[in-house]
Amino acid sequence: MTAWTVDRAAAELLSCEDTRRERGPITEEWPDLDLESAYAVQDEVLRRRLERGERLVGVKLGLTSRAKQARMGIASPLTAWLTDAMVLPAGVPVPRERFIHPRAEPEIVFVLGRELRGPGVTAAVALRAVDAVYAGMEIIDSRYRDFRFTLPDVVADNASSAAFVTGPVLRSPYGLDLSLEACRLEVDGQVVDSAAGAAVQGHPAEALALAANSLGARGLALQPDWLVLTGGMTDAVAVEPGHSVAAHFTSLGSITLAGG
Template identity: 35%
Template sequence: MSPDLIQHCGDELYDAWLERRVLAPLLERFPDISTQDSYAISLRMVARRVLAGETIIGKKIGVTSKPVQDMLGVYEPDFGQLTSGMVCTEADGVDLNQMIQPKAEAELAFVLERDLVGPGITATDVIRATAYVSPCFEIVDSRIRDWKIKIQDTVADNASCGVFLLGNAKGDPRKLDLQLAGMALQRNGALHSTSVGAAVQGSPINAVVWLANTLGKLGLPFRAGEIILSGSQSPLLPVADGDELVCTIGGLGQCRARFHGKASVA
């Protein structure tokens, strides 16, 4: 794709986010779009948000589970950038009025106390650089109509970033078995699903290793204080006004998300 077309697509996705509307899939309109093109488009989309006053506060890893990889026809994760405008809190809950077609997923967040600069990062490096881990919810959102996405579409759309919410629980990754720690997800008081950390690339730590090394090859380090969402350990779950989700990670604690308002695509 030409630089002008990449900029056009990035601006189009930014405008769709701002106006809470959907677009036809990029792959449908531009059959020759590559994943490299898509990352360039996402950088433009995020740059527009930064120009509007937001800051980059971390990264998210997506496409970590085999069912999602099979759906998208790709067999490695992708990543997106987290901005200050994406942060929600347990106290305030999640305002769906700012979203389009949201779906929630439960996962583990890493918060760094030291820089992490790839390539060459190992699992031990990730653990040493991590201040703490917390259970969290990512509420993904797509600017692509009906979630009809392939890897090029979701990458261009900043890995379908919506908002995220960190739980108040904090744990030391040196004292937790993140591979075997079980997760239970409740929806409105009823058990919805269970999983284990190994569902994410064998361990959530492995997902962070992959991203640190991938970004390192691009000259993009992780900085102290950044948040890394390591990838979903639960099925994608549509959410609506009045829903309450609680995820509990064994040995760590809970994260609770309450939802209010109405997304633009009901």
């Protein structure tokens, strides 16, 4: 059997995404996969995306809630890449033919106005690099069967990235208390969860700082005009055919997704 390598894992995960094929965790076959190698897989998947014409537009954070971090045995979120192929225009039904088992979660999204490079970035410094704030809804879609994975598995899989949509309201970060920015999550008009921005590392700017510092440790930096999805405010809910998922924010407007 061919030995697992970064190239092989990247090719396999991209193939699973492109063909809507789920599989077991890679660590079941490559038990020595560690976080450093998992990020190398993630980066190789990005290289292949760019090679086929996609454009890098930002980053996302995963496992930003402290409860999820405790379950995975980590102390800080993970980072992953966003490309223009993941952008879902507002009002367009979720294209289920692209996904395996999509789930949606509401997020606060930053648009950067200048480069942000770690290490040593604090939340206050990070927020000064932000030009604008949107509401967002991320669609996650693990390539692993039943969303069952270890930490290296999900890092290699680009933090279960699939698609995202931003809301209709653009606000300056100044004058907003993002720790108190509330969100009500509904499925078919029924409230299923709610949270505030404090659910994301205490404040979404803390998540942004962690992203800058994590990338800085790898010699990378957040760039001007990039979008940063700061992490799910609530648990994700399944996007089912014929059903709708809506997120209503205090001051950032509302987003509704229809299951295609």
